[in-house]
Amino acid sequence: MWTTLQNIVAIPELRRRILFTLGMLAVYRVGCHVPTPGIDAQVLAKFFEGTEGTLLGMVSAFTGGALQRMTVFALGIMPYISSSIILQLLTVVFEPIEKLSKEGEAGKRKITQYTRYGTIALAVIQGAGIAVGLQTMTGPAGELVVPNPGTGFVLMTILTLTAGTAFIMWLGEQVTERGIGNGISLIIFAGIIAGTPAAIVNSLRLMDTGAMTPAVMLFILILMLAVVAAIVFMERAQRRVPIHYAKRVVGMRNMGGQASHLPLKINMSGVIPPIFASSIIMFPATVANLINVPWVQSVAAVMTPGHWIYTLFYVAFIVFFCYFYTAVTFNPVSVAENVKSQGGFIPGVRPGKETSDYLDMVLGRLTFAGAVYVSVVCVLPTLLISKFNVPFFFGGTSLLIVVGVGLDTASQIEAHLISRSYEGFMKGVSLKGRHG
Incomplete structure (x- = not known):
């Protein structure tokens, strides 16, 4: 480091x-x-x-x-x-x-x-x-x-x-x-x-007043590390669909005959589903702050974090938007046509419609796994607040964004370091031509 x-x-x-x-x-x-x-x-x-x-x-x-x-x-x-x-x-x-x-x-x-x-x-x-x-x-x-x-x-x-x-x-x-x-x-x-420093101060204050025991704080810290590790693993995880390219003759050269893969991420939709789900599910509570109407207040009471009805609707919206956004951003038919036009095929699957159906099936299973993963991470804050009195929202959309941005920035820094290392290897080397 x-x-x-x-x-x-x-x-x-x-x-x-x-x-x-x-x-x-x-x-x-x-x-x-x-x-x-x-x-x-x-x-x-x-x-x-x-x-x-x-x-x-x-x-x-x-x-x-x-x-x-x-x-x-x-x-x-x-x-x-x-x-x-x-x-x-x-x-x-x-x-x-x-x-x-x-x-x-x-x-x-x-x-x-x-x-x-x-x-x-x-x-x-x-x-x-x-x-x-x-x-x-x-x-x-x-x-x-x-x-x-x-x-x-x-x-x-x-x-x-x-x-x-x-x-x-x-x-x-x-x-x-x-x-x-x-x-x-x-x-x-x-x-x-x-907001992290204020959350840490509030946690320490709760420990001083006895509202939170050291054992609970230790459990929360261990849970934090486990959740962050799980998010890193799931955000990096992907299903690699093998693709083979047939050999073909172009002029005097043989082209193709190579094996590659199509990477499909488990969480194709990123943080869009929890953002949309949060916006919809929290609308009643927001309206209740502005309008003092009895039936609006009663609806807002059950649609706030910690209530089982809120959790049920929240998970349902996350699953829906995971499938919806994945369907919008990834077109199996277009991908199958591109693979076919380049002379590629998935082993055991015929090019064309069968390839698109196969990709659609694989993507559906991956999206379900991704929706379950995002739902668990997003429901975690409400459980911590209701069960352990945690004074901040650990998990959910915020944690997904923080970890995702951190991984992306670290990857770009690593790319810069690798490119400069390659330049360092070539420094001082004389590349001679055929007349050297």
Whole structure:
């Protein structure tokens, strides 16, 4: 480990990329503490008390607490993620976007441009909704969150939040281009782990007061390590479908005759299913915070973390979205046609329709295993909170994102180290031509 760190410091380009990434993330964290004008922060903090089990609490966790403090980065990067998902779905169902996705680098740039426009549009809509909602929010004693509501406050809030989201999007793109790792993912990563110090302090405080015994804390620490190890294993796990290529003669040379494989990940859909499932399942609890209607309150009571009905619906939505998103992003018919056009075949399976049916069957089984794995990880926080009084959400979408981003960033750093090692092997070597 120490040798790896020394190698990272010794490579100027990699060192610059890592320092640039850390600098951009520091800028993001500073922006998460710049307040939006016209809001009483103390009243707003009282309003957000007890929202951990709602959509507001989940989004606030993704923004590193920026939404709870209503800063200029309150919307976070969520509008960009939503816009990216919409464009990705349109690539499958909307023919013009599908054609753009097949036009190489030019088409990719065009889709990126549309994603940016969609991000701004969604940020304006969400900013308007938040601005209008803030004017109706009050504290426990009836204090107004917005002391001076009106059109001016709404326009200023929309402009501030939209500009903040656009700036975060620019930061993410700069990190991707000039830093190390995926910039957007790292921004979400930074927002999630920002709450770790407070969670550790709360845990120690519970131990001091006797609310949590040292044995329970030791059990939780061991469980944390086991869950992280399991997520790393499952995110790296894949089913390798063997593919053989028939020999063919091209000119005076024999081509093909090679064996390869098609890697299919167990968790093809990533963190999209728990995000969508959380958004839907937490909607009643979020509405209950804003509307004081008896039947809404009763529905929200059973649709909050810890209740068995909530857990049942949560798992059902995760399984549904795992299958739905996998079906949208992976087309067995298209893959089978590509394999057939390149002269490849799966041993024991005829090219064409039988290959697509075989891939569909394998993918269905893998998706079921992935859905069970994601469901277990996402249900874990509610069990820890209800059974062991853990003061933070360990597991779920947050942990999947943190581990996934960490693995991806480590892979990119490793790739830089390997490429520089190859250059080091060639340094000082004279490659002679035939007249040497």
